[in-house]
Structures are given as structure tokens and as C-alpha cells.
Amino acid sequence: MNLRTRLLPGAGLPGELLGAVPVEQIRQSPDTPSAPYVLGDPGSPAPFPTLLIALFDDSGSVTGRGGNDPLAARYVEARHAFEVVAGRSVRRERGAVLHFDTPCSGDVPPVPLRGRARQIRRGLSCPRDAKGSSVLEPSLRRAVAMARAYPKHAATLLVLSDFLLLDQEPGEVLSGLAGFPGDVHAVVLGDHVPEGVLDSGIAITTITEASPLGSVAHAVFAGLTIHRVEASASPAERP
Template sequence: MIRQPLLASELQSPVHLSVRPKPGPQKRQPTIQLGNPGRCPSGLTLVIIITEESGSLGGPAGNDPISNRYNEARHAVTVLARHCRCGRCLAAVIHFDTPTSRCIDPTPLTRTGKLRILSGLAVPPDAAGSSYLGPGLAAAEAIAARHPDHEVVLIILTDWELFDTNLPELLARLTTFKGSLFAVGLRNSPPESLAGPMITSLTIRPESPPGSLARAVFAGLTAHRQGKQPAATDPP
């Protein structure tokens, strides 16, 4: 597993998220910390999130960070948008079934732009639940090519149970993607072939602590920000 360390700074205290309890008898839930995103970079950045909707990722959300993946991803975007006003930091959302009604073109990560980005972080009503990475990766490559002056970060949220017939070729393309890659495995670890200085591989399981996926997305969103401060608990 390859990890890129998160930098510390003397900025504000970490942001907290209270977890909604499961139905039934309530008990005190742990507090989720995301840390501080730091300052906007001086250059242009673009974060592309590719996410899967296959049935294997469903089920009751509760405190399961996998089934609750969109709520946690939305929280990470919301926290960052509170600190970003430069208009140079962009984010895009691509679903495996692209194009869908919830695929979002590059949009500024500002308080206004976040509403559009957040609208993409949900299951599209017109998604079939594809397990093919190819279309989403092609869309991400096209977006990156249209933004040659941006530092690009690609975040992939999938269980890596992919049906693509040319999977070795797709994985090779990921290792040479223009920019940094955060390969997030939901239930299953990312392939071992996804290795390199620009690649961070993370595995999140149903039993992972609440907020694990939010912290993973947050790490990708803040990859190029200055003086960022990690939460007390690093991504798993």
C-alpha cells in the first residue's frame, strides 16, 4: 500500500462531523475529524471523482462508510468549500455509467460552486449500476486533456470488481494518468499493480471507522493545498 503523507500546519482546529445514529436505541456516536484544508494553492487545480453504483455497494448506510459513501464524500467537499474562495480550484464528478444526469463538469470549489458539485455526489436516477471503469476513465482523461495548466488529482471510488475485458490496459493507463491518483478500494483493496510515486492506495471496509471515506476524499481534495492539517486519524 502506498501512501502520501498529509502535511501539518498551524491553522484552525479540525472540523468535526457528528454521525447520525442508526434507527432504534441510540447510543453516543464518535466524532469524525477531517482536519483543516489549509490555503488555496497559487496555481490551478482540478480534482476528478469517479464513482461506481453497482449493487454490491448498496445496503443500509448506518455507520458503514461504504454504503454511506456519498454522504461522506459530500461532507468532504462541503468542508473544503468553506475555505476556498479563489475560483482556481475545480472539481468534477464522473459516474461509471457516464454520461448521467449527475455527472458534473469541472466547477469551482467555492461556496456557490459546491452546490453543483454536491448534486453530482448521489446515485444518478439514470444509472444502470455498471461495473465498467473504461467509460469513466476515458471521460476523466478527456477532462484532464482540456485542462493542461491544472494540477490534476483523480479519485476513484470502487470495489475494483470490474468487468472490463481490457482491465490490464486500463490499470496501466491509471499508472500513467496525468496527475495524482487516489485509488480507493471499497471492501476490496485496489490492485497491487497500482503503484508509483503519484499513487495513493486506500482500502475502506464496512467495519472501518465512520468518516474513513470522507477522510480519503478529503486527502485527495487537499493534495495540492498549502499548510493543510490532517485529522488525528489518518485515512485507513
């Protein structure tokens, strides 16, 4: 199934569901036990092996003051999505985490979602040794190698970035992104990417300051459940 058909625009839940926990607390706390939004039903595992690779941009234009994700809400929400799906997963479902600063302490090789959620969780934060690279090509090359190392797995690459790339040949790198051996979903942080820059075969979710809480979690959830049986996004995602 094409990932684009599974993506729904984010939308907030009614205010009474948000009132119990301040938004600022949710965004800043890496140990939030629950979230004031509902992702949906992750369904049942696909009848074949799957691999989700989450690739994060930790550059200054994303994490700096006034950047496109200064409170790192993407990591809090990504952890929540992984944990929701991992609770209903089987060992043939794998997850991996990479960062633009690869190799770094936050990289996690493909591991089963079931029983290894804690290992994946360690990768879902800004690495202590991250230098803030804006270059995509090295991490994309590693993601392609991971997918090819698991040829029996249906691979999905989820790239969370503002796509303000400093690669020497960004056009070639973005062409390489479109050629990833599997589904590609770009979670664009900010509204700086003109229409047409990313290949039409890439599913796109744009996250801005106006996006509701849970938008990144919904995007990660879509990537994790693309091949699962009878998975359904929460009606709260619909406008």
C-alpha cells in the first residue's frame, strides 16, 4: 500500500483532553508517560518482515533558538509512536534510528520492535556527540545499506528534517532519497521547502508552529503501520 494513502492531516483533540497536561510540559519532557492525543489502532503485524528506519536532522536550523523544533518535540512524539506499535508487534518487525551526524551514539541498527523498544528509545533523542550536521548524504547512504542488508523486509525510510541541506550536490542527494529501496516519507519541519523540490513519489507531512500537538507522532505512526493489517489512524487526525 502506498504510504501517501495512509497519511491524514493532523488535528488537535478537544480542549478538555488537553487541559490536564500543559503543552509545554509534554514537549519538553522525554519521559512523558502518556500523551494527550490518540494515534489510532496499530492493527496486526504484516504477514511479511518489515523495517522502519527513522532518520533525524539535529542541525542548528532545527534545534537552535528560533529553529524548526527548538524543544525537540519530534523525539518525544516519535518515542510515543514507537512504543504504541511495539506493544503490538512481533519479532519480524524491525526498527532502526539514524542521525545526520552518523556515525554517532544515537544510531541504532535494525532491531526487533518487540523486546527491543528500550534500545530504540535510546536513539530517539539528540545524540550527545551530535555536531549538528546539515548534510544528508552519509546517513542516507547508511539507510540504503540497512535496507539492502534486509532484502526480505519491506523497508520504509522516515526522514525528519527541515531539508535545508548543505550537501555539495543537494539535487543528487534528493534524487538518491527518491531512489531508496522502499517507501519514503519526508516529515518536513518548517515551511521552507518549495513545492516540487521533493520527488512526487515521496510522501510528505509538513510540521510548522501551527501544527497541533501529536503531528509528528501521527507521521511516525503512519510509517510504522503502513504494512500492518487493519491499522487505522485515529479520527482525531482528520480535519
